[in-house]
Amino acid sequence: MVDDVVIRTEGLTKIFEKGKKREVVALKDVNLQIGRGEVFGLLGTNGAGKTTLIRLLVGLLTPTEGSATVLGKNIVKDMAYIRQRVALLPQEAGIYDRLTARENLIYYGGLYGIPEVELNERADRLLEIVGLKEKEDFQVKGFSGGMKRKVLVARTLVIEPEIVFLDEPTTGIDTLGARVVRNLLKVLSSEENRTIILTTHDLNEVSELCDRVGILNEGKLIAVGKPSELEEKFKAANLEDVFTGLVTGEGVYGGDHL
Template sequence: MGNVIETTDITKRYDDFIAVDSINLEVPRNTVYGVLGPNGAGKTTLISMLCTILRPTSGTATVNGYDIVKQAKEVRESIGIVFQSRALDDILTGREHLEMHASLYGVPRDVREERIDEILELIALGKKVDEYIKTYSGGMKRRLEIGRGLIHHPKVLFLDEPTLGLDPQTRENIWEYIYNMTQTQDITVLLTTHYMEEADQLCDEVAIINKGEIITADSPSNLKRELKADTITLKVNDPEKFVEKAKELKFTRDIFFTGGEVKMMVERGENLVPEVVEFASSQGIHINSIEVEHPNLEDVFIKYTGSKIVGEGR
């Protein structure tokens, strides 16, 4: 199958600030690859270099076999891009938007109408396709933007925070749409996100990025399996004392205080709840709430960074 994207120590520096620090990625063809990280981690900078919008300070990358610096034109011709900021003209209809972009991308006239009809069937706008974009919902606009990125049959589609700002139901609809698209199109999707559930549901592989560096990368299932632990999440009246004392418990594999909560990594968490409650009581610590969760990508992120992803960012 091979890799459709490969980076070699790709770096972007702004004076003394390193936005992307010597990143090495291998993105297999015909997969959904996620870059997961918080605001300011370097996700948008990385994707902008891969799309040839930004030039790397050092290092390089190939996209669909083309060097992003030496063969930028060929890279652009073989990719589609949907950035997190909206870029639609409200005075056009959905169909007019696709016609304009088909022309801009050089889709031959003799296949343009067929290609547009193909995209319209995929994005399922119904009768709305001939109405002005200003009447579209957020989810419709997002589907149209993704469809626009597919109009020239790209080999790689870059999605930068594809569901940012959408309500939960619309977000899940977009996830379903992206999944269905990847099952029917010969395409590789690289998406950036800070939504754990989005990365877990959509991605074949995930790279966790923090402060410009890739910390780890694997399939979501393998990343969660690495933890070999459940998470006991507690809210207590003296978290600093609890964390310090609970480190000594024989069943504590790891423990963090983050986002106002204590997270204990343990095996067979359900069986340990009574012991944790008894331990807290013996230390004079009051537990306000306690719950057990099986490993998820947030736990993986906390393990590698010591903190949660907070806020809506890039």
């Protein structure tokens, strides 16, 4: 049982048509519930369907079959309501290269109608946290890949969303920076009770951060649970063994693990 459900999917399916007769089933019959304040990790190999699931939940894609609600609202009919309350850090995010780090945050927050004084305070705090305060007035086009990613994490959080979707937030960020981002997410979840859904290929990050994980394989959700529960259930030493066993079919992991 998940308390205070903020995301619920029922039979959620996405099929991409690729020309005549060719189709890709990116997501198949996914049933999932996520509760308020949870840090939920989506795991899966390349092409497993993680980004597709996130894009459906923020209205960038429409489902082929099934349905989902975010904050109790339907993802097809009520996206205007949902969009005001959730934020997405896309896997391949566009950044405004010609704006400065600070301007990126201010511009984005402005799109959400956040008052200027408030927005400036939030930008100060976030730029400080991600370690870019001294570079805040430099154009982003001169930044390294990891620095751009930090600007994007800060930009995503500047709107103070109820739910934040982060598609590989720490990819490309150095060890220290990734730690800063993880700590920021922990604070958001524990002190501010915001719901965080993230994808990552770093299983240590998952163990450290996530209350629960969902493992996707070829579009299907094949296991959901707390990292420790999954380790116990599959008699595995760590999450990596659980993951490897499930997605390669090695070991005794056949059947339904939801």
